[in-house]
Amino acid sequence: MRDLQTIANGALAAKQAMARLGTNAKNRALEAIADTLEHNVRQILAANSEDLEHAQHAGLNAGLIDRLRLTPERISGIAEGVRQVAALNDPIGEVLWMKTRPNGLRIGQKRVPMGVIGIIFEARPNVTVDAAALCFKAGSACILRSGKEAFHSSLCLADLMRGALEQCGLPADAINLVEDTSRETATRMMRLNGYLDVLIPRGGAGLIRAVVENATVPVIETGTGNCHIYVDASADLEKAAAILKNAKCQRISVCNAAESLLVHQSAAEAFLPLAAQALAPDHVRLHGCERTRAILGASVLPATEDDYAKEYLDYEISVKVVDSLDEAIAHINRYNTGHSECIVTESYAAAEQFLNEVDAAAVYANASTRFTDGFEFGFGAEIGISTQKLHARGPMGLEALTSTKYIIYGSGQIR
Amino acid sequence: MRDLQTIANGALAAKQAMARLGTNAKNRALEAIADTLEHNVRQILAANSEDLEHAQHAGLNAGLIDRLRLTPERISGIAEGVRQVAALNDPIGEVLWMKTRPNGLRIGQKRVPMGVIGIIFEARPNVTVDAAALCFKAGSACILRSGKEAFHSSLCLADLMRGALEQCGLPADAINLVEDTSRETATRMMRLNGYLDVLIPRGGAGLIRAVVENATVPVIETGTGNCHIYVDASADLEKAAAILKNAKCQRISVCNAAESLLVHQSAAEAFLPLAAQALAPDHVRLHGCERTRAILGASVLPATEDDYAKEYLDYEISVKVVDSLDEAIAHINRYNTGHSECIVTESYAAAEQFLNEVDAAAVYANASTRFTDGFEFGFGAEIGISTQKLHARGPMGLEALTSTKYIIYGSGQIR
Numbered sequence: 001m002r003d004l005q006t007i008a009n010g011a012l013a014a015k016q017a018m019a020r021l022g023t024n025a026k027n028r029a030l031e032a033i034a035d036t037l038e039h040n041v042r043q044i045l046a047a048n049s050e051d052l053e054h055a056q057h058a059g060l061n062a063g064l065i066d067r068l069r070l071t072p073e074r075i076s077g078i079a080e081g082v083r084q085v086a087a088l089n090d091p092i093g094e095v096l097w098m099k100t101r102p103n104g105l106r107i108g109q110k111r112v113p114m115g116v117i118g119i120i121f122e123a124r125p126n127v128t129v130d131a132a133a134l135c136f137k138a139g140s141a142c143i144l145r146s147g148k149e150a151f152h153s154s155l156c157l158a159d160l161m162r163g164a165l166e167q168c169g170l171p172a173d174a175i176n177l178v179e180d181t182s183r184e185t186a187t188r189m190m191r192l193n194g195y196l197d198v199l200i201p202r203g204g205a206g207l208i209r210a211v212v213e214n215a216t217v218p219v220i221e222t223g224t225g226n227c228h229i230y231v232d233a234s235a236d237l238e239k240a241a242a243i244l245k246n247a248k249c250q251r252i253s254v255c256n257a258a259e260s261l262l263v264h265q266s267a268a269e270a271f272l273p274l275a276a277q278a279l280a281p282d283h284v285r286l287h288g289c290e291r292t293r294a295i296l297g298a299s300v301l302p303a304t305e306d307d308y309a310k311e312y313l314d315y316e317i318s319v320k321v322v323d324s325l326d327e328a329i330a331h332i333n334r335y336n337t338g339h340s341e342c343i344v345t346e347s348y349a350a351a352e353q354f355l356n357e358v359d360a361a362a363v364y365a366n367a368s369t370r371f372t373d374g375f376e377f378g379f380g381a382e383i384g385i386s387t388q389k390l391h392a393r394g395p396m397g398l399e400a401l402t403s404t405k406y407i408i409y410g411s412g413q414i415r
Numbered sequence: 416m417r418d419l420q421t422i423a424n425g426a427l428a429a430k431q432a433m434a435r436l437g438t439n440a441k442n443r444a445l446e447a448i449a450d451t452l453e454h455n456v457r458q459i460l461a462a463n464s465e466d467l468e469h470a471q472h473a474g475l476n477a478g479l480i481d482r483l484r485l486t487p488e489r490i491s492g493i494a495e496g497v498r499q500v501a502a503l504n505d506p507i508g509e510v511l512w513m514k515t516r517p518n519g520l521r522i523g524q525k526r527v528p529m530g531v532i533g534i535i536f537e538a539r540p541n542v543t544v545d546a547a548a549l550c551f552k553a554g555s556a557c558i559l560r561s562g563k564e565a566f567h568s569s570l571c572l573a574d575l576m577r578g579a580l581e582q583c584g585l586p587a588d589a590i591n592l593v594e595d596t597s598r599e600t601a602t603r604m605m606r607l608n609g610y611l612d613v614l615i616p617r618g619g620a621g622l623i624r625a626v627v628e629n630a631t632v633p634v635i636e637t638g639t640g641n642c643h644i645y646v647d648a649s650a651d652l653e654k655a656a657a658i659l660k661n662a663k664c665q666r667i668s669v670c671n672a673a674e675s676l677l678v679h680q681s682a683a684e685a686f687l688p689l690a691a692q693a694l695a696p697d698h699v700r701l702h703g704c705e706r707t708r709a710i711l712g713a714s715v716l717p718a719t720e721d722d723y724a725k726e727y728l729d730y731e732i733s734v735k736v737v738d739s740l741d742e743a744i745a746h747i748n749r750y751n752t753g754h755s756e757c758i759v760t761e762s763y764a765a766a767e768q769f770l771n772e773v774d775a776a777a778v779y780a781n782a783s784t785r786f787t788d789g790f791e792f793g794f795g796a797e798i799g800i801s802t803q804k805l806h807a808r809g810p811m812g813l814e815a816l817t818s819t820k821y822i823i824y825g826s827g828q829i830r
Contacts, residue, residue, distance in 0.1 A: 197804045218805040239827040246829035367825025389612045389818035390633040391806035403804035407770045410782025412654040414661035
């Protein structure tokens with residue numbers, strides 16, 4: 001077993017080699033990784049069955065076990081994902097701008113690899129490969145830390161990727177998995193200053209909070225989403241019902257799903273019954289304010305402060321009737337998590353005010369919040385959705401995994 | 416006295432108003448601030464003399480007392496700085512790109528204010544105004560924390576700025592100074608998650624370390640600089656001596672000053688005597704490797720590991736003869752702090768390799784490291800020099816104080 005310090009030293013050495021790799025060499029290595037995964041399906045499934053056995057023993061729920069499970073088809077899908085990363089444009093080396101200063105210095109800003117990227121994730125073995133491939137294409141070494149439920153699968157996948165790199169004559173240490181799953185080691189990883197250039201947690205609110213509180217390395221906070229749909233006075237109510245249904249029900253477990261509905265008072269009488277009807281086939285539980293309950297009846301549970309702040313990730317939603325657009329914006333800016341927010345309106349002024357004043361990574365007029373996604377945004381890939389304002393905000397593609405440096409060409413200039 | 420929580424609440428409320436301010440309103444407020452400072456010179460000097468008295472009592476050194484001291488000329492200079500910030504282009508509102516997706520969604524990335532910016536600085540009262548003006552122009556509220564040596568001056572300046580905002584009909588709470596200087600309050604400020612969108616320490620290595628270790632809010636790490644001048648085999652030795660002298664001696668106390676000289680073995684015999692001669696008028700102490708001492712004699716102190724890692728900020732420099740460009744790059748990547756690094760060379764290949772492979776915010780061919788500066792880079796202002804890779808790297812101007820959000824125009828799209 002390699003301990004964390006050995007891994008960190010290895011990653012630091014590998015980042016130098018990574019910084020020198022051209023696009024063709026990186027793409028060849030990614031293709032080799034994809035091939036290796038497809039050639040070793042049996043080995044991967046064997047490791048995965050260990051994890052599945054532990055999971056069943058530990059009584060994990062069916063949803064979690066399903067996310068943990070690999071199949072030949074899923075492994076093909078993972079390999080295909082690596083080939084798609086190989087096909088993406090290489091962001092490294094682009095000179096974003098270059099100008100000549102009055103003293104003759106030529107100054108340019110060039111996109112360069114981050115260096116060493118840390119990623120902590122939970123019980124999804126596929127993230128091992130997705131994350132490693134993106135970091136690799138972005139020219140960085142990575143240190144991954146898998147949730148213990150997926151550990152055997154993740155370790156097998158990491159070992160296969162490392163082997164593929166070696167076969168290409170590249171340092172295996174460009175891809176690393178932390179080889180124990182203790183909380184102590186995870187905390188030490190969050191404090192690898194001087195080794196990790198950035199740490200990205202991918203998982204639930206608990207994991208993200210632990211990273212934000214314990215990390216001393218730079219962190220990109222990703223993802224919880226208390227997303228709102230606000231139905232304005234002038235909304236097209238059919239559109240609003242369709243957007244609400246999609247944002248709430250199409251996939252309940254994701255961060256861009258809607259968790260709260262706000263309705264302008266003048267649209268409430270007409271819209272709330274439509275909303276209830278749109279959500280009924282999925283048996284969505286409503287937690288409403290008094291005015292909502294007056295319209296829809298006592299089958300709507302009373303909404304508490306807690307409900308307005310909650311990311312249900314379930315067939316539940318909070319509902320509030322508001323007096324005005326201003327109140328809607330204030331409510332959202334108070335309770336949201338900076339993820340995705342939508343107004344449904346036919347009013348130009350209302351749409352502009354909402355898009356301007358709501359403070360979130362993605363603000364929508366007349367479209368489902370479910371579009372907040374790297375692929376939907378056309379980035380070709382996604383490492384997560386940032387809900388902080390530093391470095392990257394919203395869906396993060398390859399560019400979010402890069403840094404820049406200034407390159408300066410002189411001819412003896414001094415100050 | 417307003418306690419930290421009161422200040423944080425006020426800043427959070429003010430950021431909403433700030434986000435709505437147009438460029439003209441911001442510029443008018445900045446002009447009003449500049450005028451107020453100039454009209455209240457006597458009040459500022461009175462507060463400053465309290466700080467100076469304490470400083471003399473406490474036996475602070477002359478350099479520190481000089482940095483603390485305000486004069487009518489310096490106050491004019493500070494006001495002039497505010498007017499220059501008013502004259503800068505407003506970065507807020509720019510749509511960096513907008514495209515239409517196949518489903519008809521129009522997605523754009525728009526530059527928006529950060530929200531609330533925290534800045535912790537040391538004994539330089541002028542930073543109170545410089546930092547507040549930049550944050551204000553960037554559309555954000557700020558919470559400033561002054562070193563206790565400059566506290567009375569900083570508080571007076573902050574109060575004057577707050578008054579000027581109120582006179583313009585704007586919320587005073589857009590600019591805040593933490594009103595006690597205890598370490599406990601500083602630590603609480605570093606953990607104002609949900610209030611501070613970013614925290615920037617401006618000061619020495621101790622302050623920066625304390626922030627990196629204690630902060631749970633996102634941080635931009637600024638500035639220590641162990642900067643190297645590498646004189647290559649093919650260097651123009653006159654140019655090299657001039658660059659070395661400028662980078663080491665022009666201003667010793669700044670982060671972009673040179674702290675270490677590396678010389679290719681084939682240039683060592685010819686260059687080291689020139690280097691010693693260039694540094695002699697300033698009585699620079701050399702800490703050299705064995706080969707350096709063999710050439711320059713025993714007046715050169717022996718260099719230790721510590722010397723290679725040291726940011727002297729004084730008339731001292733470490734000197735090492737290296738076998739090759741590769742060794743120089745490896746040495747720099749091992750000991751540097753990611754700030755500014757320079758190669759002096761007439762070789763195209765050597766320059767390109769150095770610029771590609773040295774890992775630092777600014778890499779120079781044939782120019783002094785002293786140019787790493789927001790003004791020298793043409794940014795018109797500077798809030799500090801980032802030595803991390805996230806968000807901003809190198810000199811930070813107004814844009815580094817902004818974030819982005821995605822604005823999405825739909826017509827009912829769902830997934």
